[in-house]
Amino acid sequence: MKKLLPLLAFGALGLTFSSCIEERIDVGSPETEGFSNALTLEFNSDEFATLSQSLDIDQTITMASVNVPFHIQMTSGISTVDQTSSDARKALLGRVLFYDSRLSATGETTCASCHKQEAAFSDDIAFSNGINGAVTKRNSIALGSVPTFAPVISGYGSSGDEQTAQVDGDVRFFWDERAGTIKEQSEATIQDELEMGKDIHELSSELKELEMYKILTMKAFGTTDLTPDRITLALEKFTSSIVSMNTRFDQMRDEEIFSGVISGNFTASEREGAQLFRSNCSSCHGDEMGKPRINIASNGLDEVYSDKGVGERSGNSWENGIFKVPFLRNVALTGPYMHDGRFNTLREVIDHYSEGIQDHVNLHPNLKGNNNQPRRMNFTEAQKQALIDFLETTTDQSVLVDPRFSDPFRE
Numbered sequence: 110m111k112k113l114l115p116l117l118a119f120g121a122l123g124l125t126f127s128s129c130i131e132e133r134i135d136v137g138s139p140e141t142e143g144f145s146n147a148l149t150l151e152f153n154s155d156e157f158a159t160l161s162q163s164l165d166i167d168q169t170i171t172m173a174s175v176n177v178p179f180h181i182q183m184t185s186g187i188s189t190v191d192q193t194s195s196d197a198r199k200a201l202l203g204r205v206l207f208y209d210s211r212l213s214a215t216g217e218t219t220c221a222s223c224h225k226q227e228a229a230f231s232d233d234i235a236f237s238n239g240i241n242g243a244v245t246k247r248n249s250i251a252l253g254s255v256p257t258f259a260p261v262i263s264g265y266g267s268s269g270d271e272q273t274a275q276v277d278g279d280v281r282f283f284w285d286e287r288a289g290t291i292k293e294q295s296e297a298t299i300q301d302e303l304e305m306g307k308d309i310h311e312l313s314s315e316l317k318e319l320e321m322y323k324i325l326t327m328k329a330f331g332t333t334d335l336t337p338d339r340i341t342l343a344l345e346k347f348t349s350s351i352v353s354m355n356t357r358f359d360q361m362r363d364e365e366i367f368s369g370v371i372s373g374n375f376t377a378s379e380r381e382g383a384q385l386f387r388s389n390c391s392s393c394h395g396d397e398m399g400k401p402r403i404n405i406a407s408n409g410l411d412e413v414y415s416d417k418g419v420g421e422r423s424g425n426s427w428e429n430g431i432f433k434v435p436f437l438r439n440v441a442l443t444g445p446y447m448h449d450g451r452f453n454t455l456r457e458v459i460d461h462y463s464e465g466i467q468d469h470v471n472l473h474p475n476l477k478g479n480n481n482q483p484r485r486m487n488f489t490e491a492q493k494q495a496l497i498d499f500l501e502t503t504t505d506q507s508v509l510v511d512p513r514f515s516d517p518f519r520e
């Protein structure tokens with residue numbers, strides 16, 4: 110219970126904050142022309158006609174409402190995550206930015222080139238194609254669980270105009286966790302010379318002049334001034350609205366909690382996989398497939414890492430080979446796997462944990478045996494398949510086809 114209390118408090122706080130901020134921003138913004146209309150969820154017919162020249166979107170913006178599975182309600186005290194009107198308006202601007210090739214210096218990439226909706230917003234190759242023939246240094250990370258249930262578990266304060274949404278302090282972004290917020294991460298990505306190579310101030314000056322962005326920015330922020338800060342905030346609102354909580358995995362957990370038994374809706378193999386995951390994997394990845402229990406670790410991929418991960422950034426040898434513990438929701442769709450995309454299939458991942466863990470000096474104790482040597486889980490064939498079957502239950506099919514996350518551009 111000790112652990113539950115702060116979570117509950119956080120959840121409640123998040124909700125309170127979001128409504129206060131919403132009021133302050135919406136009421137306090139300047140009385141620009143068209144401002145009163147900016148606060149509604151509908152574009153007027155002139156606006157809609159202009160937008161429709163380049164975009165295929167609805168005239169009315171929908172606010173997302175996600176039902177929180179029971180097992181997550183227990184730790185959060187919240188039964189639905191309801192997007193505020195303010196967040197929905199910003200997320201729409203963010204969606205357009207996410208798919209706009211103007212964000213890259215050469216027009217070659219959009220955020221979606223490396224975060225594809227059909228692949229749960231990951232890329233299907235180990236290193237993504239950037240601009241000017243460059244490739245990324247690491248494997249793209251799936252965005253389907255970026256919010257880390259932040260609205261639920263940590264009270265993701267719906268940030269106002271000038272604020273940065275604070276994701277639960279200790280959840281950070283990128284494989285080496287160098288970014289503290291998605292805003293920070295987005296700015297880094299846009300300016301990264303391999304990925305998009307665009308100066309964010311130049312980008313802001315360019316986009317501000319376009320009618321389409323004037324309308325969308327007015328709707329999102331009550332002003333047409335699309336500053337760098339507002340660009341990254343809108344991208345953050347979009348990416349955090351992608352929540353994967355509608356899965357068979359969640360149904361299985363709920364059944365287990367409600368009745369203590371898992372029904373025949375789940376195969377014997379899936380049930381066995383759930384048990385195996387609990388005894389071998391959830392000590393790091395967590396039981397809820399949400400926030401991991403341990404944020405960063407070495408899982409013993411190599412004895413000597415060529416990419417040192419957190420150690421590369423900090424220069425500390427005790428952080429060599431240490432990487433973010435990734436979210437596993439939708440994992441069946443997000444291969445190739447690991448920071449360098451070395452494994453093409455889940456089977457290869459399971460083989461690694463079963464018999465391939467290397468004796469790296471920083472190997473996490475959860476993957477060591479009593480003799481202080483790398484653990485050998487030595488799964489049988491059936492157990493390996495059970496783990497794969499179980500991991501496949503975490504796929505949220507709705508995220509892959511939800512029009513709120515799809516490419517809004519006409520051509």
Ligand code: HEC
Nearest residue numbers: 218219220223237238239245247248249250282283284304
């Ligand atoms: C050229 C490919 C590419 C493009 C374009 C790209 N990304 Fe990424 N993205 C990556 C890679 C690779 C990583 C992992 C990088 C690392 O950890 O060093 C990543 C990581 C992320 C993460 C961190 C996720 C986590 O859980 O830690 C977020 C969020 C993200 N990208 C969002 C975006 C947004 C928003 C855009 C557009 C502004 C974008 N990306 C454009 C390849 C790309």
Ligand code: HEC
Nearest residue numbers: 389390393406408432433434435446447448458462473475
């Ligand atoms: C010591 C903590 C720890 C334990 C225990 C652990 N993992 Fe991991 N897992 C990690 C880390 C860290 C990574 C990322 C490593 C990297 O890329 O260098 C990872 C990566 C993964 C990935 C790749 C995900 C992606 O998007 O690339 C999968 C799948 C995975 N683990 C499944 C499992 C399974 C199944 C088990 C149990 C058999 C397990 N893990 C046990 C820490 C752990």
